[in-house]
Amino acid sequence: MGRPAAMKIYNGFAVLLLVDILVVLGSFMAVSSTTATGVMDMSTALLIRVDPSGNGDFKKIQDAIDSVPSNNSELVFIWVKPGTYREKVAVPADKPFVTLSGTKASNTIITWGDTGEIIDSATLSVFASDFVARSLTIQNTFGTSGKAVALRVAGDRAAFYGCRILSYQDTLLDDTGRHYYSSCYIEGATDFICGNAASLFERCHLHSLSSGDGAITAQHRNSPSEETGFSFMGCKITGVGTALLGRPWGAYSRVVFSLTYMSSAVVPQGWDDWGDRSKQSTVYFGESQCYGPGANRTKRVEWSMSLSNDEVAPFLTKDMIGGQSWLRPSPTHFKRGSTIIPANANGNN
Template structure:
């Protein structure tokens, strides 16, 4: 898990260094990756990379030695990061986050590889990462929510097969989860491997829709943990709700819970016996940001900006394009 070079408490959270990305040449950089590369290694200041509207055909990596970066569009609908790559789950991602204390805002991140195999749009392999108002699109393994504590707020996540997967501890709040599965695909494949791990996916106040039928999750790891709370479920959700991935032994170890969900897909009368209808007390731990320790690390949008990335750097970047 990536760690930051400076304690979060020592960072000035009110002021950030602003870097502009604009394909027209009016910003510091034309490419998002070039803007990321301009941030000093082991930085101890906030950097805000503002991406002007456009379609950016890039395969992006935020390296582990560059914490405290925000990458923000204005609207996800007009700020699109796109690539097409498939095959290997850890290498195919359009956008990879390895650095701690990362924030993504108002971006579309997509992998257009299609339905031929594994094709990750977003890989998050770092601690303390948050995404607000983003659209994350692919087909299989769309969001590789790999490791760390993560927060997704008002995001739209689309795919067909295991399209939210990994072993992070993540809270999805007010997100729209849309399945493209036409058969019996799974929305989640959570990979918790022991009862000692404090990982799992929580969907709080979300909306589940789709074009066919799907289950809420299946166990990538033997102690897989997923909870849906106060969430709307359309008729997409199959009556059994969950799948054991043909491994009956996992019935006694997985933690698959539902709490006060509603809609035609929330009917638990035919759910598998090894899933849980949570009581108010059992659900309480999943209903706040405390489930990811969020009160200690989630930061507000900055209010003060300082200029970064000089014109000289931008000119040098343009020459290399």
């Protein structure tokens, strides 16, 4: 009654929504993506709103994800309004091209407190390909006495921007696939970035809660033929006590830190062989142009490497994860039904 439906959507939705949502939209290189039906439109996304007060499409994040059709073939942008969401969330493998976005990580929190098997304990599990998360806190509050994954990423082509990932043991199970983490804060004590993905961490803050015997990374590469490994570029390492840069979960574990600030939280030896001396000849643990009190390599284990410019070059580009072909821009238009609204409809750019 009164205004037509399109005007209701515009006034009641776009103006209110887009003022906040522009906060989380960055400018990234435009790419195209192909699906079974041809080239996907990277500029327009179906918008789904999650609001715990009931003023959105769903009150729970999982309900919003469940509403995405199986074998999805269009961009879906799930906007999570500020709040604390006490739920265990999974993005199934048959629901690709989903973005899960808050407005600020400090006020948009997904939290649970599970333990048990490492692959089952995650607060947020991502099995779908072409997933994006922005401006969220993802945490596991189980505590210090067991495996407690906050985020498990087991889908290919996943990217995380400005997220806070918090737990104590096995915080980020960077399981399988190619992944990109930009400006994320990752906190834990024991092997808190682990798994066998091929991942680039750029401008991330790694904070260790270890009092002296914990490791930041536990990469799980099992053979020299696997194109997996963790690269940390332009990152920052801090801690409440001291911690190792990494130890080998797999015999051919591969981890590289470059251009990274290392506080005194990094122990002088840097790396550990996890009690298996045979791994010293097979792991690939490297550092390049790092700085800060923890970056002094004079007391590093002799089987770690100081990488030359040529040696480190492959770890300083998104090519290591094939990112130039799949890292997608933020959508510039959103649609609800047949109504399409530009992201700058309220005059902001």
